[in-house]
Amino acid sequence: MSTIRITKQFDFEAGHALFGYDGKCKNVHGHSYKLSVTVIGKPITDMDNVKCGMVIDFGDLKRIVKQEIVDKFDHATVFNKNTPHIELANELKARGHDVRLVDYQPTSEMMLIDFAAIINAKLPENIKLHSLRLQETGTSHAEWFASDQE
Template sequence: MSNIRITKQFSFETGHALYGYDGKCKNVHGHSYKLSVTVFGKPITDSNNVKYGMVIDFTDLKKIVREEIVDVFDHATVFNKNTPHIELAKELKERDHHVILVDYQPTSENMVIDFASKIQNRLPENIKLHSLRLQETESSFAEWFASDN
């Protein structure tokens, strides 16, 4: 049986700021992110299995990505916890804002690496993560490929 790739797309709104950056992105701002998750595996060949013919049920993939990424990052503000932004993060949290502190600069590049790790840890053993594409704007995106890592 052939390996097949399937892709599911997600959208979420997230704010961030890039500490020390020399352009506008040093300011707190947000993006309407689009995340494409591509996995691969062999379709289920057991005709008695309710998921016969599927690599993974899109609903199962959706559950993983929603729990690990979308529900966590949607309408949150992400800051690098190793910068003075920690003070702003504390103040926002005290005002009941959803803040995520990460140990990296929250660029699309670093976020896609983080997302790949989170998703890989939740996939069934027979399903492999092929790639992620995190689109930050209409014309800008970061991609992660398993074959490069």
């Protein structure tokens, strides 16, 4: 049976700031992110399986990414918890804002590394994460490929 790649795209809004950065992104600002998740596998051939012909049900992939990534990052402000931004994060939290503290600089590149680990842990054994693409602006994106990690 042929190997097939399946891609699903997700949109979320998030704010962040890059501590120590020498440009405008040191300021708190936001993006309309577009996350493309591509998995790879072989279509199910068991005619008795309701998912016959599918590598993975798009709905199942959507559920994983929505629960593990989108619902947690959408309309949140992301800060590196190991920087002085923790003070701002605590103030925002105290005022009812959704703040996500991570142990990395919240760049698109580092977010992809985080997302890959999270998604990989939730995929069925027969499905592999092939690639991720995180578009930060209309002209800028970062990509993660499983083949580059080996």
